[in-house]
Each structure stands twice: as structure tokens, then as C-alpha cells.
Amino acid sequence: MGKTNQRTRSAQPVVQPKGGVTRQPPVTTRGARTRKALVDAARVVFERDGYPDSRLTDITAEANCSTGSFYTYFDNKEEIFAAVLEAAKEDMMHPGMEHVDATDDPYALIEASNRSYFEAYGRNAKLMGLLEQVASIDPQFREVRRRRSAEFIERNARGIANLQQLGIADADLDPRMASRALSAMVSRLAFYTYVLDEWGSLDDLVFTSTRIWCNALQIPRHKN
Amino acid sequence: MGKTNQRTRSAQPVVQPKGGVTRQPPVTTRGARTRKALVDAARVVFERDGYPDSRLTDITAEANCSTGSFYTYFDNKEEIFAAVLEAAKEDMMHPGMEHVDATDDPYALIEASNRSYFEAYGRNAKLMGLLEQVASIDPQFREVRRRRSAEFIERNARGIANLQQLGIADADLDPRMASRALSAMVSRLAFYTYVLDEWGSLDDLVFTSTRIWCNALQIPRHKN
Amino acid sequence: MGKTNQRTRSAQPVVQPKGGVTRQPPVTTRGARTRKALVDAARVVFERDGYPDSRLTDITAEANCSTGSFYTYFDNKEEIFAAVLEAAKEDMMHPGMEHVDATDDPYALIEASNRSYFEAYGRNAKLMGLLEQVASIDPQFREVRRRRSAEFIERNARGIANLQQLGIADADLDPRMASRALSAMVSRLAFYTYVLDEWGSLDDLVFTSTRIWCNALQIPRHKN
């Protein structure tokens, strides 16, 4: 195959205690390949064994590399878990309900938002379960979860405030508190459905959550 | 940090190595005293260190007894955690909204139910956080949590069905799905507020959750 | 054999980070026996392999106990080395030249002091070499060495001051600086002779060091 030791970008050393350097991003394509193999392997192992029961050696074995190579790219299990989360970030994205227009159908908008949330959650169910697990154990990932949910809540809160300004939503509700409550509802429904594998189908989820959401905000249903 | 000596979790046979049976309840008063000391100590240690990071020897030290004594009453950490949960059960009880009468004010009823839920949760916040943690790790306690939440959901579902029959609640909603959604919302609000210590005051919680709950079911507000 | 679990003294727990306890002195005679076996084994292993090249497992193997038992009594290699040093303390004691009387023969006194120093050093040569080695590596033992040599220097300084007051010793010398210099000379002679195994016999050492010491202080030689 081609050159593997070829540089892909310039080294940027970072100072650490004792004058060492933090694990640097790989400089060669070979390095990038190994790093990716490790991240992919880690996801497989974490999803299979759970975070606390997974061993670093399982990850390196799965990635077909030596234990030492792990430490070329990561300092410890937390760090590679963060990398796994990072790698899956894209796919876990989902549109919100932020910008509502007077001409939009708010019911349809909320429904679409909920559906895409559930779909993204379902696609990454194992990983979401893992995040719950790790967050319950490690404050660092509690913070990751907090940031992610805060972003989601924020977006929904803006949507709710928007609807209130358009005179479509119950003005008595504090948009942030309402968003927290309804977002918590949606995410917990997803968790119980996809991670714990209890509770109904996607359509049931979407219907119920959307109906409750709209009722809760007292959004007039266009038809039906 | 990592558990190294951890036995892979698996159902424990009831029959013990030397032909014994699962730990019997203590017969002497001295025995009962020691057992209670251990359970109390375990709660302290679990709440302080978290379940995975707590050591059996920390528990016995806190209980002022020897390591060996632990095994007189419990087989392992799971078992004493179950005992801790059992001991706190009473205090974690909370009334539901099950039986609604035509003459009752459903809004007030739901509000009271929510308030008492949040209050009970707040009283045992550390323990509830622990249960979340352990459930994310150990299937046995996933099941404990499932049973508890199922009971709560069941009760609320009956309440919702009841209101629907009285013609007070949105008949389009499936009572069980609606109960799952709204119960998930309430419990998750409680978790974020009392365990993670984010989000508002008790009154805000009660107001928002009750308002959403009633709006969601489309219960007419008589006054206010 | 007799009871081994018999208590020898009351437990005195010491609070540590995370609420644990520091390694406690053994409570039973069995425990005391094991601890002693470990300390003895450690001395053997350290003297054989040197401190940096010795492994904890070599120590437990030599002591015929499990790796785990090591941690019942010590936290790490430094701690057991300190225990080895402590155990040998008695035997490394040596009289000084502190209290000189007008009727004493100062030459004989200094000679006796030097001889007993060399003898004690010779008896524990391996251990003294070890202390030099560890002190060069670990600040904690640098401090141990400093304290021991400071004590020796102090004693000799008082002896010198004493002789000066009696009008027997060169009054121009600062007793502390002189003591440092002469004590350093003696201890380094011992090191080269007994640890590195170069340089002469005990008698040569005693003669030369005593003669230099007395000349240096300008102590009149009564005879010989």
C-alpha cells in the first residue's frame, strides 16, 4: 500500500506536567488509521460489555493492535469513550422546533421534531444507554450529558417562547421550565423504549409525545 | 480505580457452597443490631462514595464491625444494597391520583400527587440517584427500578382512564402511553432537580408539571 | 500452635482520604509474625537486588505470603523500606564523644567513638549502602539520612565545643563546621570501605581518622 508514515499535519506539542506532551493527534495516515480502528473497536466493546466491565485489552484485541498502541492515542478509558461519543456526534444530530413561522403548522413541526429525535436516538440506542451508564458513574460525562441536554432544552425553549409570542401557546407557562419538562419527557421515553426496550412503537411514541406536547402548550389542532 | 476483582454478575444460586441457604434473618437481638448497623452504614457509604467506588470494608468500618461479620448477614454488595433500598421503602411511598370522584377537583388532586412525589423524591434524593446508578450497571436493579416505575405508571394510568370515563380527559390519548410519558416527565424532573441539583424550586416544579399534566389531558381548569 | 488471632493491643483507626484507614499495626500475634516476616524478607531482597531492581513479589515470595498480604501492612515499597530501616535502628546506634571530662583522655575518647562508628557501619554495611542509594532517588529518604547525620554531627559538635572550652582544641574552628567536616570524613571513609569495599582495614581506618581528627583539633597527644 501507499506511504503510511506520510505527514498529514504539523505536530503541535502541548505542555504537560513533567514536561511531557499530551497524546497528540496522529501525524501520519498510518497513525490515523490505527486511531480510528481503536475508536471503532472501543464502540463495539463498550456496547457489548458495558463501560465498567470492558477492558482496555479487549479494545486493543478488537482493534488488532498492541496494548501499547492504545496509549499512543489515549490516556485511559474515559478518553477513548469521549472519542467514541465524538465520532458518533454527527449521526446523533436532530433538527429542533426552533423557528416557527405564523404560516407554519406548529403541530406538524413539533411532530417532525419529535420523530427525528426518536429516530436519531434509536439509531444510536446502545450508545445513548452507554452515555447514561457512564454519566451515572463519571462526573466528566455527567457534564457531557448535561451540555447535550441543555442544548436541546434551550432550542425547545426558544420554540415555545416563539409560539407564545405568536399567541399560540399557553402564556402562563415559563418557556424554560416547560421545555425542561417536555424535553425530559421525550428523552426519557426514548430511553425506556430504545435502551430498555420496553414500551411501544415509534409511531405510538411520536403520536403520544406530540399530542401531549401540543396539548400541554394548548396549541390549537388545525384539523381533527 | 477499575474493579479488578469483580466477579461477573450472574444470578446467585439459592443453595450455598457448604449446603447452606441464603442468609437467614438474625435470631438474636445482638444479631439484629449488627445487621441494622451494617445497613445504616451501607447507606452512608453508598451515598458518600457511590456504589461502584464503595468497598465492603468501608461499610464494615463505618458499622464498627469486622469484615467477616458482613458475610454473616449478606452475600455480597448487591444484597446489602437491596436491603438499604428495602429499609427506605416506607419513606419513599407517595400517594397517587388513582381514585378520582366526580366531585373531586382533578387539578387539585394531580397537584397534590405531584407535590407528594417530589417531596418523597427530595427526601431520598441521594438514594434515588444511587438507584439510577446501580440500575445502569446491574440488571437486577434495573428490574427493581422497572417494577417501581411500573407501579407508579399503572396507578397514574388508572387515574387517567378514570378521568377519561368521567369525560374530563382527552379521550384520544391511550391512558397507558400518556401515563408513561407524563410519569417519565415527572420522575426525570425530580432526578434533574434533586439528584443533579439543577433546575428550580419545589413550587416551580409542582406548578409546571401539574399545569402540563392537566393541559396534556385537557382537564378544564375550574378557576385560577 | 497457640492462638494466633489473639489481640495484642487495641485498634486505633486513622482517618485517611475517602474515609479509609491507614495500614494499621497488626492486632493479632499472627499478624505481627507476618509483618515481621515481610520486613525481614524485604531486607534480604533489598540487599540482594538493590532497591530499584527489587520487586514487591520477590519480597512476598521470600516471606512466603501472598501479594495481598503485603498491602495489609504496607502501602508501597518506600513504606516497607522505612520499616526495614526502623528495625535496624537499634543495631546502628553508636556512642559519640559528647561528654568529655577534664580527666578523660580525649584521644582515647575520640578513638573509641570512631571505632564504634566504623563497627556499627560495618555490621550494617549493605543497609547503609541501600540508604545511600535510596536517598539519592527519593527525597523522603534524603530527609531520613539528613536527620541521622544531623544527629551525629550535632553530638560531635558539642564534643568539639566542649574540648574548646577545656582549652584543648583549636579555638579558631567553628565547632559546627568542624564537626560537619570531620563527621563527613568519617562517614565517607566508612562508606568507601564497607559499601564499596575499597580501602583498608578497620585498624587503619580508626588510626587515620582518629589521628586526623585529633590533629585537626590540635589535641595534644599525651603519649605515643
Next chain:
Amino acid sequence: MGKTNQRTRSAQPVVQPKGGVTRQPPVTTRGARTRKALVDAARVVFERDGYPDSRLTDITAEANCSTGSFYTYFDNKEEIFAAVLEAAKEDMMHPGMEHVDATDDPYALIEASNRSYFEAYGRNAKLMGLLEQVASIDPQFREVRRRRSAEFIERNARGIANLQQLGIADADLDPRMASRALSAMVSRLAFYTYVLDEWGSLDDLVFTSTRIWCNALQIPRHKN
């Protein structure tokens, strides 16, 4: 902390695995530049971290070259340490008291010799401390130290013998033993002062050591 990957020290064969020979001096100027950068870096790292705690990668990082390049010039840590010592050799030179003339003032001569010794030691204190450290660990450098001190002792012994022949010094002392004792005194004073940073000023050191030295040899003080 502990060295885990440490190869047990043993004499290295001159012939290398692939039929090569020990590292040749660099032929190109670029090579010479890299080699010098490594030696300089090594001194920095050794002085900063101590010999046992320094890593080869720290040295290459400090020298701004790759890990691989290290092995172009050196076989291992010992070898580069030897090179560091070699590079500093010049600066650590100091005149002795070898050739005394009947017309010389022996007191002044000894004083000058001592002063220049202390000054050289002080200039290279960190490195001298390092040599003590490495000598305590590695027989190869024990031998380096031995040779250096033997040379110093030899020179001083000749000086003492010289003075004895001139009838100026105590004839009872064996010149070699006396030199060992007095040289040990001087070098240990320097070590405690400059490496461990205890004990007085240069002038105090020079005064005390010279006075003791002269008293010890019973050299008549010309004046004062």
C-alpha cells in the same frame, strides 16, 4: 513511578545485532549538530527529572528530534549519560596541590586547591548530584566515580608525601590513607553544600577545610 520495562543492566557487547558496531561519531555536520542537541537536551532533562525518572522521549522532545534519531547516536540511556559527563569534563577540572616546593607556602597552596575544587563542584553541582545518583544505581558509573576520585586522591597523596619529605607534615600518617580521608572530607562537604544545599558559604567551606587539612598534617602556619 517504578521502572517496569527496565532491562537488567549488563555489559553491552561491542558488536551489534545486525553485525554493526557501536555508534560511530557522526560524519556529517548535520549529524554532529543533532548529536550535540541530544547531549545538551539530556543534561537538561537529567538535571530536571533525575536519572531514573527521565525518559528517552523527554530527551528527544527537548532536542526537537524524533525518538528514532536517538538510536542513531546512542545505544541507551547510560551511553548518553556518559556523553553528558564527557562533555562537562573540561569544566570540572581543578588544579591539585601536587607539586610543592620548599619555597611555596603550603597553607596557601592547599587553600587554593580547596577553593578551586569547591568552585568547580559548585559550577557543576547538579551534574555531580546526578553522578552520585547514577553511581548508586549503576556499577558502570560507580567505576567512573571511582576513577575520578582515585585520581584526585592520588594527586593529593603525592602532595602529602611531598610535604612529609620536606619535613613539613606529620610523618606518622600514611599519605594515601590521609589523602583518602581528607579528600573524602572535602568532596562530601561539597556534596552537602552544593547538591543538598545545606551548610555554609564558600568562604566558610574553604576556611574550615583548609584549616583542618593543615592541622591534620600539622603544617606550621606561617603567620596568624
Next chain:
DNA sequence: TATGAATGAGAATTCATTCAT
């Protein structure tokens, strides 16, 4: 010459559980 990724043997440490007293 220079590069930097890959290697893997080896040591420290933990703690649930057993068991002799």
C-alpha cells in the same frame, strides 16, 4: 539520516471472599 508508530513484557495494586480462631 530522520521519522514516529508499533510493540509487549513486566510491575504495582485492589478488594471480595474465605476461614481459622
Next chain:
DNA sequence: AATGAATGAATTCTCATTCAT
């Protein structure tokens, strides 16, 4: 019932050295 010492499997992490490019 109580005690507390003993056990040892299991896992993480290190870093000198090699070698393909």
C-alpha cells in the same frame, strides 16, 4: 456471632527499543 488476617486473580499503564518509510 464475631474477628481480622490471608488470599490471588485480574487489570492498568510504562517506556526502551525496533523498523518500515
